[in-house]
Amino acid sequence: MTSLGATVVLAWLAALPAPLVNPAIDMPGFLRVAAEAARHRETRRVSEAEFLRLSREPSTVVLDARSREKFDELHVRGALHLAFPDLTIESLARAIPDKRTRILIYCNNNFAGAEGPFPAKLATASLNLSTYVALYDYGYRNVYELGPLVDLAASRLEFATPSAD
Numbered sequence: 001m002t003s004l005g006a007t008v009v010l011a012w013l014a015a016l017p018a019p020l021v022n023p024a025i026d027m028p029g030f031l032r033v034a035a036e037a038a039r040h041r042e043t044r045r046v047s048e049a050e051f052l053r054l055s056r057e058p059s060t061v062v063l064d065a066r067s068r069e070k071f072d073e074l075h076v077r078g079a080l081h082l083a084f085p086d087l088t089i090e091s092l093a094r095a096i097p098d099k100r101t102r103i104l105i106y107c108n109n110n111f112a113g114a115e116g117p118f119p120a121k122l123a124t125a126s127l128n129l130s131t132y133v134a135l136y137d138y139g140y141r142n143v144y145e146l147g148p149l150v151d152l153a154a155s156r157l158e159f160a161t162p163s164a165d
Helices: 003-017 027-041 048-055 068-075 089-095 127-137
Strands: 060-064 102-106 143-145
Touching: 027 127, 048 060, 048 102, 048 143, 102 127, 127 143
Parallel strands: 060 102, 102 143
Antiparallel strands: none
């Protein structure tokens, strides 16, 4: 490259806006953790029957990370509600203080036939994915995810509204 060419490239680079830096947001770190969580998740997806069996065992938490509105419409009986935007260091420490606790998760995309309480999301935007990655990132490793798409009318899981829990 000629001296003039190098000068032009350096001038062009200098004219670019400075990258916006925020130490509280780490996309490369998120992608690294998401890849680790994806590998961990491969053996942590369970059938409806296994989800039901595990949910009945002591010291197991069924976590519903959907919105309060959708949770209040209908949820798996006995589920703990902690909306995804509210998953924080403090809220998880209060709700599930022992990181070894078995946690079962489900989301909208696990249930068909109930668009009101379980509206479908894009498969790549499924709440199970975000929730699993977040729990993994916060140090929870004993997490299992309901794997299949279950017809709500044929499901063996029990459902409730908050007043019926």
